[in-house]
Amino acid sequence: MTLSRMPEPDQAVLDRSSAIIKDLEALIGVDGVISEEEGRRAFEADALTAYRQAPMVVVLPRSTEDVSKVLKYCHRNGLKVVPRGAGTSLCGGALPMADSIVIGMSRMNRVLDADFVNRTITVESGITNLAITDAVSAEGFFYAPDPSSQLACTVGGNLAMNSGGAHCLKYGVTTNNVLGVKMVLIDGEIVDVGGAYPDAEGYDFLALIVGSEGQFGIVTEATLRILPRAESARPVMLGFSSCEAAGQCVAAIIGSGIIPVAIEYMDRPAIAVCEAYAKAGYPLDVEALLIVEVEGYEEETTRLLRDIVDIARSFDPKVVEASTSPEHSARIWKGRKAAFGAMGRISDYYCMDGTIPLGRLPEVLSRIAQICAEHRLKVANVFHAGDGNLHPLILYNANDADEARRAELAGAEILRLCVSVGGCLTGEHGVGIEKRDLMDVQYTPSDLAVQMRIKSVFDPNWQLNPGKVFPLSALEASRASAAADQAA
Amino acid sequence: MSDLQRPAADWELQFVIAGCAERRVPIEIIGSGSKRAIGRPVDGTVTVTTTSLRGISLYEPNELVMSARAGTTLSHIEAELAARGQMLPFEPIDLGPATGGPQGAQTIGAVFATNMSGARRILHGAARDHLLGVRGVNGRAEMFQAGGRVMKNVTGYDVARGLSGSWGTLAVLTEVTFKVIPWPETAATIVFLGLPDNLALELLSVAMALPVEVSGAVHLQASVAERLNHPGLRSLNKSITALRLENFSSAVSGRKHRLKEALKVYGKALELDHRETLEFWGELRRLSVMPNRPTLLWRISTKPTTAPKLVAAIKRYMPAEAFYDWGGSLIWLEVPATADAGTAEIRRVTAIHGGHAMLIRAEPSVRASVEVFQPLSPPLERLTRGLKAAFDPAGILNPGRMYANL
Structure with a gap:
């Protein structure tokens, strides 16, 4: 791929690397520092594997105090810092630079x-998303945001990217489910924002911190809302002979006053791949498949599914299959949840994450098909239809440089399309390195300046996760204007 | 009398702010002005109202989204939503009646700028949780937009949500885009009588832990309950603990049964039907139980389990009457008027128990001399000053409204 340019490493820092490593070992202990090449290479990429760069050194703190000591040291010495949870970012959010220090949060997982009684849980940020639900499920509770990577991804990463998941149609995304964080600022200062009570005092810093892609500080602890789990959750599969019918059906369901917990959409290529992998019983002769899930008490879900099927009838579904047992539900979900993995077995793919207004779905899907055809590429669509968050998977061969380049071009064109119909570049994966250079498609220079000034409030020298989120050109413009501010 | 400006377009607002920024002239920002008696008084040479920026610019019922110009009245928005069987999820509270302002006058921009949510917050989240995007002009006279109109959007920082609750001190919002939800088919309330605070709050927590989706969980001390307009509930001389369910009819009746079964140790429950439920929660939304009087009104956010202890601790220093909302995590507390508004004691007790407190109603002279908003920790204060300077370096937008010298 034609990779986005990263900031040039600072040779003076690289020359000092052995002294820096010794200092870090003295700060948090030898067993908390990884400096040998083989160890560092394990941190060279996240789930956006097209980008690889081993960091100068990795530290694995065990406490907020460790993080504070390391950041204070980095601040004083002008070093770049890349925070890392489990490294499942799809946008290069955890990609290191050659002269950077990776702070891996995996040891802080308690x-x-x-x-x-108060329905909250306080965790260290290196805990996995699923482990939070595991810790409360015996008492009948769960933690709502459920990104596909929930087995591996950490809540620290979820906070950084404001992660969503299939069930956020009803329960919201990370920002709607967090009450407070403990965060270490770049100068080592520890700040508590919010707490185990609603609506933090003063400005809504929590809103700014969640989704700041590791550029404001390192969150070491979080207090999250937990919810009582419904007695039953049941999906229904609805197969349609056109994507228009499926799209209209989604709008009709939502317009009817029913808010399902999830509405997932797969197109024909995606259905074929998922079915081959998961044997979920998906119909192979439909153009679009919806999985609509409702929850509540047994008698309620029965009624809701009946209502949904009634609505779907007006759109001439080819297949209607409501779950009849927990095993049946698990099978229906198995294919959808395995979609990215199943696709990965047959081809390399480039996963887009744009969001669009639901009413534009049919035209956007047909334009996506057209764009990919023009670039001689195949595409499969798997996405969260209830909230318009698309995941077109552009299939390509990573060993074919020309095909990889075409995939990237098609991807950028799809994201421009999403913005042009009133949507956005990324619904839940984040900007990172991947979509950095497309930010000015969605935002004007003053929109970006407003954002970049907030970054400077938290991290005046831009040491935290540099080179991401903003186009490097916008960054240079902002430096010039900050200098002008200073002079004024 | 300050100079009143009513910009009718973003560029007009930008022009006004640019002129003030250049001459460092302080501006008081208001919508309808219904919350003018809340917060620290602002001494603005110029007053800018958003009321000429009005109208619904986008409404897609099938996508559960609406955009409106900031000065559109909430009542207009709610009427338009109701016509399509929809509503705002967070049931914005109307502080007008409790603070001597008009009722039903507030603008949608101000609802988000102050992040004021009502009882339904415990199920659906706060105003800020439903804010998808904004347009506005900051103190640098830059027009900007943040967020958008789609439900999921992590493109760049969440600046729109970050502006909620900033009380016009960072930017003047000109348009807001937010999420809406369908009206439930029906609603019902179950009411328990005569419980002391600690048992009542325990009951609320038990109810909230059941998967019945309680959409309102309040406790009114007896002296507060007797101020209700509802004739039946007013005359009981007992404390009132109430739970609301909203859903389709058969779900409401099934869930009501389950709730009563789980809570039967707390006594026999009364029921309010759909109409009475609308009236009762409508009253609470206007804070009718805390009418405008020459007393002080505090709003304290804490954990439900600590709420009754916190109120009992304050009562050791002064008489206090409490209305607990949000399952006990929000306390509306009325205390007698004093020169320092009971600040020292209330802030100390809140700090011990964990939470934050805001003085909602007091004489202007009191609001000018004590901390109205929760004082900030040193690192948060540093960030707050930084954020203010990033948006409004000349300090012209609502100066001193939230914190003195800010």
Whole structure:
């Protein structure tokens, strides 16, 4: 791929690397520092594997104090810092630079307090998303945001990217489910924002911190809302002979007053791949498949599914299959949840994440097909239809440089399309390195300046996760204007 | 009398702010002005109202999204939504009646700028949770937009949500885009009588832990309950603990049954039907139980389990009457008027128990001399000053509204 340019490494820092490593070892202990090449290479990429760069050194703190000591040191010495959870970012959010220090949060993975009466849980940020639900499920609770990578991804990464998941149609995304964080600022200062009570005091810093892609500080602890789990959740599969019919059906369901917990969409190529992999019982002769899930008490889900099927009838579905048992539900979901993995077995793919207004779905899907055809590429669509968050998977061969370049061009064109119909570049994966240079498609220079000034409030020298989120050109313009501010 | 400006377009607002920024003239920002008696008084040479920026610019019922110009009244928005069987999920509270302002006058921009949510927040989240995007002009006279109109958007920082609750001190919003939800088919309330605070709050927590989707969970002390307009509930001389369910009819009746079964140790429950439910929660939304009087009104956010202890601790220093909302995590507390508004004691007790407190109603002279918003920790204060300078370096937008010298 024609990779986005990263900032040039600072040779003076690289020349000092052995002294820096010694200092870090003295700060948090030899066993908390990884400096040998083989160890560092394990951190060279995240799930956006087209980009690879081993960091100068990796530190693995065990406490907020460790993080504070390391950041204070980095601040004083002008070093770049890349925070990392589990490295499952799809946008290069955890990609290191050659002269950077990766702070890996994997050792800070404890549950600190589960408060069932007040319905909150306080955890260290290196805990996996699924482990939070595991810690509270015996008491009948769950943690709502459920990104596909939930087995591996950390809540720290979820906070950085404001992650969503299939069930956020009803329960919201990460920002709607977090009450407070403990964060270490770049100068080592520890700040508590919010707490186990609603609506943090003063400005809504929590809103700014969630989704800041590791550029504002390192969150070491988070207090999250947990919810009582419904007695039953049941999906229905609806197959249609056109994507228009499926799209209209989604709008009709939502317009009817029913808010399902999830509405997932797969097109024909995606259905074929998922079915071959998961044997979920998906129909192979439809153009679009919806999985609509409702929850509640047994008698309620029965009624809701009946209502949804009634609505779907007006759009002439070829297949209607409601789950009849927990095993049946698990099978229906198995194919959808395995979609990215199943696709990965047959081809390399480039996963887009644009969001569009639902009403534009049919035209956007046909334009996506057209764009990919023009670039001689295949595409499969798997996405969260209820909230318009698309995941077109552009299939390509990573060993074919020309095909990889075409995939990237097609991807950028699809994202421009999403913005042009009133949508956005990324619904849940983040900007990272991947979509950095497309930011000015969605935002004007003053929109970007507003964002970049907030970054400077938290991290005046731009040491935290540099080279991401903003086009490097916008960055240079902002430096010039900050200098002018200073002079004024 | 300050100079009143009513910009009718973003560029007009930009022009006004640019002129003030250049001459460092302080501006008081208002919508309808219904919350003017809340927060620290602002001494603006110029007053800018958003009321000429009005109208619904986008409404897609099938996508559960609406955009409106900031000065559109909330009542207009709610009427348009109701016509399509929809509503705002967070049931914005109307503080007008409790603070001597008009009722039903607030603008949608101000609802988000102050992040004011009502009882339904416990199920659906706060105003800020439903804010998808904004347009506005900052103190540098830059027009900008943040977020958008789609439900999921992590493109860049969440600046729109970050502006909610900033009380016009960072930027003047000109348009807001937000998420809406369908009206439930029906609603019902179950009411328990005569419970002391600690048992009532325990009951609320038990209810909230059941998967019945309680959409309102309140406790009114007896002296507060007798201020209700509802004739039946007013005359009981007992504390009232109420839970609301909203859903389709058969789900409401099934869930009501389950709730009563799980809570039967707390006594026999009364029921309010659909109409009474609308009236009762409508009253609470206007804070009718905390009418405008020459007393002080505090709003305290804390954990439900600590709420009754916190109120009991404050009562050791002064008489206090409480209305607990949000399952106990929000306390509306009325205390007698004093020169320092009971600040020292209330802030100390809140700090011990964990949470934050805001003085909602007091004389202007009191609001000018004490901390109205929760004082900030040193690192948060540093960030707050930084954020203010990033948006409004000359300090002209609502100066001093939230914190003195900011």
